Amino acid sequence: MTASFGSDCSYRLYDRALKSLVGGVNSPVRADPRPTPAFVDHGDGAHVVDVDDNRYLDYIMGYGPLLLGHDLPDRVREAITKAVADGPMYGIPTDIEIELAEFVIDHVESVDRLRFVNSGTEATAAAVRLARGYTGRDKIVVMRGGYHGGHESFLVEGTAADRKPSSAGVPETFADETIPVPFNDEAAVREAFERHGSDIAAVLTEPLLGNHGIVHPVGGYHESLRNLCDDYGSLLIFDEVITGFRVGGLECAQGKYDIEPDLTTFAKIIGGGFPVGAIGGRAGIMQAFTPTGEVFESGTFNGHPVTMAAGLETLRFAKKHDVYTHVNELGERIRAGLQDIVEDHAPEYTVAGTDSMFKVLFTRSGSEATTDNCTAGCKQQLDCPRFERCPKTGADVETGETDRWKRTFWPAMAERDVLLTPNQFESQFISYAHTAADIDRTLETYQRVLSQSG
Numbered sequence: 165m166t167a168s169f170g171s172d173c174s175y176r177l178y179d180r181a182l183k184s185l186v187g188g189v190n191s192p193v194r195a196d197p198r199p200t201p202a203f204v205d206h207g208d209g210a211h212v213v214d215v216d217d218n219r220y221l222d223y224i225m226g227y228g229p230l231l232l233g234h235d236l237p238d239r240v241r242e243a244i245t246k247a248v249a250d251g252p253m254y255g256i257p258t259d260i261e262i263e264l265a266e267f268v269i270d271h272v273e274s275v276d277r278l279r280f281v282n283s284g285t286e287a288t289a290a291a292v293r294l295a296r297g298y299t300g301r302d303k304i305v306v307m308r309g310g311y312h313g314g315h316e317s318f319l320v321e322g323t324a325a326d327r328k329p330s331s332a333g334v335p336e337t338f339a340d341e342t343i344p345v346p347f348n349d350e351a352a353v354r355e356a357f358e359r360h361g362s363d364i365a366a367v368l369t370e371p372l373l374g375n376h377g378i379v380h381p382v383g384g385y386h387e388s389l390r391n392l393c394d395d396y397g398s399l400l401i402f403d404e405v406i407t408g409f410r411v412g413g414l415e416c417a418q419g420k421y422d423i424e425p426d427l428t429t430f431a432k433i434i435g436g437g438f439p440v441g442a443i444g445g446r447a448g449i450m451q452a453f454t455p456t457g458e459v460f461e462s463g464t465f466n467g468h469p470v471t472m473a474a475g476l477e478t479l480r481f482a483k484k485h486d487v488y489t490h491v492n493e494l495g496e497r498i499r500a501g502l503q504d505i506v507e508d509h510a511p512e513y514t515v516a517g518t519d520s521m522f523k524v525l526f527t528r529s530g531s532e533a534t535t536d537n538c539t540a541g542c543k544q545q546l547d548c549p550r551f552e553r554c555p556k557t558g559a560d561v562e563t564g565e566t567d568r569w570k571r572t573f574w575p576a577m578a579e580r581d582v583l584l585t586p587n588q589f590e591s592q593f594i595s596y597a598h599t600a601a602d603i604d605r606t607l608e609t610y611q612r613v614l615s616q617s618g
């Protein structure tokens with residue numbers, strides 16, 4: 165058992181960081197752990213080791229990019245080292261950009277042209293600009309509780325009828341053009357189209373809500389979005405920044421759910437651990453980007469050779485080895501195990517996730533025990549006895565927010581060396597480096613912590 169999360173050296177580093185970095189961190193969620201975040205010394209397979217020499221089983225995995233864990237396979241490492249040795253970047257084309265593009269195009273049905281950028285935020289911002297330029301319309305429909313990064317167009321909250329910026333610094337006018345609707349609510353999106361249809365450039369959605377709970381689409385939901393977009397001449401954009409090359413393997417979530425979006429955004433895994441983003445889709449739409457079209461998009465680091473090498477070799481490794489089978493089997497194992505544990509100790513909680521993503525949502529409604537739930541994570545199945553009670557929208561997820569998660573559960577797991585995402589609604593990830601023994605130890609830890617307090 166670790167002495168205390170974020171002990172001695174981490175404490176001193178955080179104290180020092182508070183004087184040079186805003187809030188001591190470079191992304192706000194990293195400040196969540198109390199009293200201080202742990203500072204990482206190095207990664208090791210499925211573990212991270214902090215500067216106080218505490219070793220944690222890591223389910224944050226960089227918030228998604230680290231499909232293979234913290235140790236890069238030799239081929240990936242060699243490709244990165246070679247790209248670095250050749251010269252870090254040029255601002256002049258390189259062949260590795262074509263190779264990664266071809267790999268994505270070969271595996272993702274809806275994509276036949278790509279533009280590489282440097283983050284998921286850049287990808288979603290550019291995809292929306294492309295949709296607006298291509299359709300000549302301004303409004304976009306997004307899902308409440310969906311996450312697309314820190315761009316003005318996505319920092320809007322509320323309802324279709326009453327919406328406002330969700331961050332200081334975002335002009336009110338952005339809320340005019342962004343219409344949030346609840347996920348999984350076909351009637352709400354239909355109503356938005358009935359009111360604004362001829363002004364809607366695109367519907368932007370994650371295939372499943374991956375940053376806010378993990379919420380599965382209810383059967384038929386994506387089909388209804390696809391049909392509405394077709395009826396009104398709007399584009400359907402899938403934000404596969406988290407799900408891309410994780411859910412549904414190399415075909416991505418759109419393959420798993422059998423839906424063809426017009427545009428797809430990628431990031432995280434396709435950069436193999438380096439900063440990346442990409443927009444992909446049919447050539448007819450994608451060519452609207454500069455230089456072939458009129459929609460401006462540009463970047464000094466776009467298609468960075470080191471990132472391209474890391475991404476390409478990571479995906480090639482995943483294709484050649486049993487990566488998806490391994491991580492998905494462990495995903496099943498942990499979700500099934502968690503389902504048994506919550507049935508015994510907290511039957512009101514929801515086990516969520518699919519493939520190699522998982523989370524226990526501390527939902528509070530409906531405590532009667534049932535045993536024939538979805539067995540390995542909420543799949544929104546109509547015949548599940550919990551169907552009505554499992555969260556279907558971002559707002560449903562929020563009603564489950566508890567201090568128990570934040571103040572007692574998460575720290576107790578960390579003290580027992582299991583590192584979960586500190587935000588109670590962000591997904592956790594299983595990597596190729598995790599083992600069945602890791603999963604079983606994690607389940608024992610969940611069991612111990614959930615049965616103790618509460």
Ligand SMILES: *Cc1c(COP(=O)(O)O)cnc(C)c1O
Pocket residue numbers: 282283284285286288311312313314370374375403404405406431432440
């Ligand atoms: C992480 C994420 C983003 C933002 O990507 P960044 O690289 O952090 O800018 C956008 N959309 C989704 C679905 C994400 O999970």
